[in-house]
Amino acid sequence: METYLIVILPSAEKQIKKLPTIINSKIITAISNLAKNPRPAGNKKLKGINAYRIRIGNYRVIYEIHDDRLAVIVIAAGNRKDIYKW
DSSP states (O other): OOOOOOOOHHHHHHHHSSSSHHHHHHHHHHHTTTTOOOOOOTTOOOOOSSOEEEEEEEEEEEEEEETTTEEEEEEEEHHHHHHHHH
């Protein structure tokens, strides 16, 4: 199986850095796991946008998958109550 390149947008990086340390490390681990499997169990295709989301407790990571370039682009990360307001 091929490994995908992970690209985190600067805005998403800022969002991740603002999160509590415990959540921050869980999110970073989940993002790095996307390199091996960009469509893990529990991921969901979002409506109206060509993106997916994964859940980490009450937090979400929203990302795009580019199979042609073997890349995963992280668009946003944050609490579920705030994440969909971008």
